[in-house]
Amino acid sequence: DTGVSQDPRHKITKRGQNVTFRCDPISEHNRLYWYRQTLGQGPEFLTYFQNEAQLEKSRLLSDRFSAERPKGSFSTLEIQRTEQGDSAMYLCASSSRAGLEETQYFGPGTRLLVL
Amino acid sequence: GIQVEQSPPDLILQEGANSTLRCNFSDSVNNLQWFHQNPWGQLINLFYIPSGTKQNGRLSATTVATERYSLLYISSSQTTDSGVYFCAVEQQGGSEKLVFGKGTKLTVNP
Numbered sequence: 001d002t003g004v005s006q007d008p009r010h011k012i013t014k015r016g017q018n019v020t021f022r023c024d025p026i027s028e029h030n031r032l033y034w035y036r037q038t039l040g041q042g043p044e045f046l047t048y049f050q051n052e053a054q055l056e057k058s059r060l061l062s063d064r065f066s067a068e069r070p071k072g073s074f075s076t077l078e079i080q081r082t083e084q085g086d087s088a089m090y091l092c093a094s095s096s097r098a099g100l101e102e103t104q105y106f107g108p109g110t111r112l113l114v115l
Numbered sequence: 116g117i118q119v120e121q122s123p124p125d126l127i128l129q130e131g132a133n134s135t136l137r138c139n140f141s142d143s144v145n146n147l148q149w150f151h152q153n154p155w156g157q158l159i160n161l162f163y164i165p166s167g168t169k170q171n172g173r174l175s176a177t178t179v180a181t182e183r184y185s186l187l188y189i190s191s192s193q194t195t196d197s198g199v200y201f202c203a204v205e206q207q208g209g210s211e212k213l214v215f216g217k218g219t220k221l222t223v224n225p
Binding site for chain 1: 146155157159163208210213216
């Protein structure tokens with residue numbers, strides 16, 4: 001078990017471009033979460049999947065953001081028409097939820113800079 | 116939604132000192148986790164502790180759910196303990212997502 005991995009680790013893009021991030025969860029985990037973290041703040045929830053179903057999206061997730069988890073394995077987060085305010089660390093976490101008990105394991109994050 | 120407040124916001128210690136970090140939350144919770152974010156940004160889960168007390172080496176945590184707070188104790192601190200400590204909670208009866216506090220930034224000097 002290699003833990004949660006994310007790719008790329010860093011991304012610099014120009015305003016208006018589209019970007020896509022990938023997250024590979026721990027293999028037996030059924031839940032996958034995306035968070036966004038800006039400087040000096042804690043991570044903020046964006047969306048989560050149980051297997052391939054996207055169960056909740058935050059109001060932070062504008063229509064420029066879309067996430068998928070085909071076949072309940074890896075997930076992608078796409079940001080269209082990036083804006084400077086999208087610059088942040090994007091974190092992925094996975095878990096194997098049993099009832100109410102859950103421990104989330106985080107990947108190393110993708111740091112996005114929009115110029 | 117649930118509010119999470121952590122204190123102190125910043126803490127500077129000498130190596131070997133002990134410390135207590137506090138997390139207050141505004142409603143009942145199903146889930147409470149403590150995380151350590153290292154200087155490279157990696158979040159490491161320390162404890163899943165919606166109630167009770169747990170210990171892992173030099174770290175221990177206590178959550179008093181009825182009074183809506185949790186404490187993280189670090190004993191005999193080391194420079195590698197430096198980083199930001201986050202408390203995150205899942206509100207009971209609410210959405211199944213973690214809400215994070217703003218963290219406590221710990222600096223341990225040699």
